[in-house]
Amino acid sequence: MIRLVAGNWKMNGSLAANRVLLDRLEAAPGVEIAVCVPYPYLAQLQQRPAGLALGAQDVSEFAAGAYTGEVSASMLAEFGCRYVIVGHSERRALFGEGNLAVGRKAHAALAAGVVPIVCVGETLAERDAGQAMEVVGRQLAAVLEVLGAAAMSSVVLAYEPVWAIGSGRSADVGQIAEVHGGIRAWLAAHGVDAESVRTLYGGSVKPGNAHEIFMAANVDGGLIGGASLEAGDFMAICRAA
Numbered sequence: 001m002i003r004l005v006a007g008n009w010k011m012n013g014s015l016a017a018n019r020v021l022l023d024r025l026e027a028a029p030g031v032e033i034a035v036c037v038p039y040p041y042l043a044q045l046q047q048r049p050a051g052l053a054l055g056a057q058d059v060s061e062f063a064a065g066a067y068t069g070e071v072s073a074s075m076l077a078e079f080g081c082r083y084v085i086v087g088h089s090e091r092r093a094l095f096g097e098g099n100l101a102v103g104r105k106a107h108a109a110l111a112a113g114v115v116p117i118v119c120v121g122e123t124l125a126e127r128d129a130g131q132a133m134e135v136v137g138r139q140l141a142a143v144l145e146v147l148g149a150a151a152m153s154s155v156v157l158a159y160e161p162v163w164a165i166g167s168g169r170s171a172d173v174g175q176i177a178e179v180h181g182g183i184r185a186w187l188a189a190h191g192v193d194a195e196s197v198r199t200l201y202g203g204s205v206k207p208g209n210a211h212e213i214f215m216a217a218n219v220d221g222g223l224i225g226g227a228s229l230e231a232g233d234f235m236a237i238c239r240a241a
């Protein structure tokens, strides 16, 4: 399957800075590239380099109504979003999003024709306790419970060990391959068409480590935080895929 490299700008950017960044992004052969931007910039990103897919960083689990501050999946679809990140560890840790809420957000996205990039991953304490795959399995199980096995094969997954995000310390290739293989096996054991689920790695991916990470077994691309804000680094990572 074609690899996907998605940039997560997080809460960064300005109209002027975005323009400078966008002017330096371009399609790369053989890889799908997406940028997941803060909501207000979805309008600005209507003009973007050809071949660059658009995404958002969160979505409401509700379709419409009295939910002040929320943004629905159909609104994202109207602005041409192909992807939306759900369950990023920052949303789980800082905004109290639970596993089932993440599943409901993925469901809302799919219902509007937007592909959820569902983030899963363990904390350092959980890894040190030997519970990485158990935690990831629990996170996957909640999404599967909401979506069902058929719809689950339409999501993109992102394995993002919490301790590797923004830390400068990526998981090593062995750790990445182990969890990605575990995810593939978990999906297959739960009746999901595991081969059709793209599973990205995220956590301190940089130009210097991107190639070996993307070559690891069962890694279908990357979710890139900090390095997606620097055009040269982001394009180097995209080309490494």
Ligand code: PEP
Binding pocket: 008, 160, 164, 165, 166, 167, 168, 202, 203, 204, 205, 223, 224, 225, 226, 227
């Ligand atoms: C992320 O926020 O999804 C991420 C992977 O961040 P970073 O690349 O900065 O570790």
